[in-house]
Structure formats: C-alpha cells, structure tokens
Amino acid sequence: MSYVKCALGIVGALGLFAANANNAQAVTLQALIDAGASFTAGDKVFTNFSAGGTLPASAINVNFIPNVGLQFTANWNTLTPGANGAVIGYTISVAPTSNMVISSGSLAFAGQVVLNGGAAHVGETLTDVATGSKYSMQVYYDGAGGLADNLDASTTFTPPSRSLNVIKSIDVSAPNGGFAALNFVENTFVQIPGGGEQPPVPEPMTLALLPLALVGLGLRKKLAR
Numbered sequence: 001m002s003y004v005k006c007a008l009g010i011v012g013a014l015g016l017f018a019a020n021a022n023n024a025q026a027v028t029l030q031a032l033i034d035a036g037a038s039f040t041a042g043d044k045v046f047t048n049f050s051a052g053g054t055l056p057a058s059a060i061n062v063n064f065i066p067n068v069g070l071q072f073t074a075n076w077n078t079l080t081p082g083a084n085g086a087v088i089g090y091t092i093s094v095a096p097t098s099n100m101v102i103s104s105g106s107l108a109f110a111g112q113v114v115l116n117g118g119a120a121h122v123g124e125t126l127t128d129v130a131t132g133s134k135y136s137m138q139v140y141y142d143g144a145g146g147l148a149d150n151l152d153a154s155t156t157f158t159p160p161s162r163s164l165n166v167i168k169s170i171d172v173s174a175p176n177g178g179f180a181a182l183n184f185v186e187n188t189f190v191q192i193p194g195g196g197e198q199p200p201v202p203e204p205m206t207l208a209l210l211p212l213a214l215v216g217l218g219l220r221k222k223l224a225r
Contacts, residue, residue: 026064029072029088030057042066043100043191045093052087053170060086069105069188077181078118078174085171091129092189093163100191101160107137107168108152111183114143118180120172124187126155129163160192 029051032039038047041064051057055076063071070090078084094100105126112120119142126135137153157164166187172180 026061028058029060029062032062033057039064040095041070042068043095043098044069044189045095046070046090047093048089048091048165050089053085054082055084055086056082057086059083060088065188069186071184071186072170073184075181075183076120076170076172078172078179079181084173084180085169087167087169089165089167091163091165092187093129094191098191099194101162101194102157102164103160103190103192104154104156105135105137105164105187105189106152106154107139107185107187109139109141109182109185110151112141112151112181114141114172114174114178114180116174116178118142118172118174118178119146120180120182122168122170122182122185124166124168126157127165127167128157128161129165130161131159133157133161160194 027039029049032049033051038045040046044067046064049062051060055074060072060074063073065071072088074086076083076085092102094102107122107124109120109122114120119140121138121140123138124136126137127133128135135155135157137155139150139153140147141149141151143149168185168187170182170185172182174180
C-alpha cells in the first residue's frame, strides 16, 4: 500500500473520530437542505443551509453545539474523486425575542494531513443581514517549510449583529505525488446583551481533537525518514 493510500485510510479513521466528537445534535448537511429547516442550538438559530463544490452535502455532517456554534465534519481529500472541496452557506441569528447581539466569531479546522506539497484552506465571508457589512476569515495549512500556517482566525462585528449570512469555501489541493486532507471545520460565535461589554471569543472546540494533529505530525515524520 502506498504512503498516500495509507494516509487516506488514517484520515478516514480520524474523520469518524471527529464526527463523533460532539454528535449529540449531528445531522447531514443534505438533510438540513432538504428539510429547509431551522435549527435552534441554545441561544443561536441556524437557517438557510446550502451546499456546492465537489463533495456531496450528504457526505458532510453538521454538529450543533448549544450556545457556542457548529462544526462540519467530512473526509475532504485529494485522492478520492470529487472529494477535494465544498462551498457551504447558512444564516446564524439570535432568537427573535432575545435582546442579544452577535459580537464576534471564529473559524478553526483540524484533522489536516498534507504530504509532498499538499495544502488545506478554508475561506469564509460573513455578511450582516441588516447593514450589508462584510467580514472575512481564513485558515490555511501546508505543513512545515511552506507558507505561514494559520489554524484559527477570529473577527469582531462592528456594530454587533443580530443575523449573519455565512459562506465558507473548503479546499484541499496537492500536486502530482502529493496528498492533502481535512476532516473538521468549526465556527464559534459570541453573543452579548445589546450594547454590553464583549467577552472573549471562546477557545476552539478543536482542542478536543488534538490527537488528530498529533497523528498527522507522526505521519509526516515517518514519511520523512
């Protein structure tokens, strides 16, 4: 078995781990789109789910974390045809009767494995529904020696928002002989009383997935020998 196929097998196993990390409120992205449903998780309401790109929405799981945010888990990789990218859209709002506003958000990913020039990238645009103000976040990983890696990003909404449209693009790429994969993408949001003092953005829940990064690092070291 080639190193790339071995890497894909390991990433698949990591994907199962990621999907089960917080699966109490997990559902496929396709099911949310088909139902046209809204989902309330604690003090946050998620609506208007959409999907594009190469990886089918039925292969992407959505995990809702009450009062924090949501996670997308899948096996994005460059070896499986049609599994190298996705475009995901949704709207996050505060409850209609709430006096809260969304003050900040963050983007993070985990479970990334890249070999021989591969790279994993997630870019995101958030648009305030009321004002049209746009914000962006990006995370990127291509391993040691490449461009500067950035596994998490955050932004502050000024002024705070009651509703945001989110569009995220997930891409993995690699040259011939290379490999890239990604398993876990996460958004977290902070709500505050209107006009109140802003608390810090919560730590990414990806800390629970530290073993994913360690396995990927171990694989890279093994292949370097």
